[in-house]
């Protein structure tokens with residue numbers, strides 16, 4: 064279970080300490096995480112947990128600290144303080160990272176001169192995953208027909224599909240996805256929504272960031288809202304938005320109105 068749930072006043076901070084137990088139901092445990100760039104605090108005392116079986120949307124204005132939080136979770140940025148654990152272990156200490164967590168950040172280091180098939184085959188080898196999964200992932204993400212074309216000629220949505228295929232390659236139990244729906248066509252969005260739902264229903268945990276609130280409403284169970292590096296709300300969408308008739312956009316815009324200015 065998550066550590067803190069409170070509908071309360073939607074403007075009231077709902078900050079809570081992360082649950083540091085290593086219960087097998089806790090997929091992601093972030094505790095008092097902090098990251099500064101010079102004297103600038105991009106992430107300040109951020110704590111939350113994501114249990115297995117849930118899809119959690121990480122929301123916040125531009126520059127709020129979402130990507131920085133995900134980068135620390137994935138061992139790509141070193142926290143100044145705090146911990147970020149995946150199934151109880153920091154990313155850098157995972158024995159087989161690709162089997163624990165699938166990630167989609169930025170463009171995932173896609174090489175324009177390679178084909179999607181080559182990219183996934185190399186990714187599989189690096190992750191210690193059976194390359195036999197590659198054709199299935201290409202088909203599942205709708206890239207079968209484009210698999211042998213160079214990535215340099217791919218559209219944004221095609222690159223997103225490929226990044227998702229790479230994230231799913233190791234059959235991980237956790238997904239950390241930064242703006243996964245960005246550029247996807249309606250069929251791609253529906254596929255993603257259904258795939259993430261099925262993933263969570265089978266016991267997987269998903270943390271995804273998005274600015275498309277309607278899409279988050281459709282796919283996520285819970286949301287975490289960050290503003291200016293701090294968590295300002297955390298809980299199930301129906302509870303948090305009850306006073307807004309379930310309208311996530313109205314709730315979110317009200318909550319973040321005072322922090323809408325990009326830092």
Ligand SMILES: Nc1ncnc2c1ncn2[C@@H]1O[C@H](COP(=O)(O)OP(=O)(O)OP(=O)(O)O)[C@@H](O)[C@H]1O
Nearest residue numbers: 100104105123124125126127128129130131132326
């Ligand atoms: N390497 C860096 N050096 C300096 N500042 C950085 C660096 N990375 C991030 N920041 C700053 O930290 C803050 C948080 O950035 P971050 O990318 O985490 O925001 P975000 O919530 O993901 O935003 P967006 O919705 O626009 O993607 C921003 O003000 C950003 O400029």
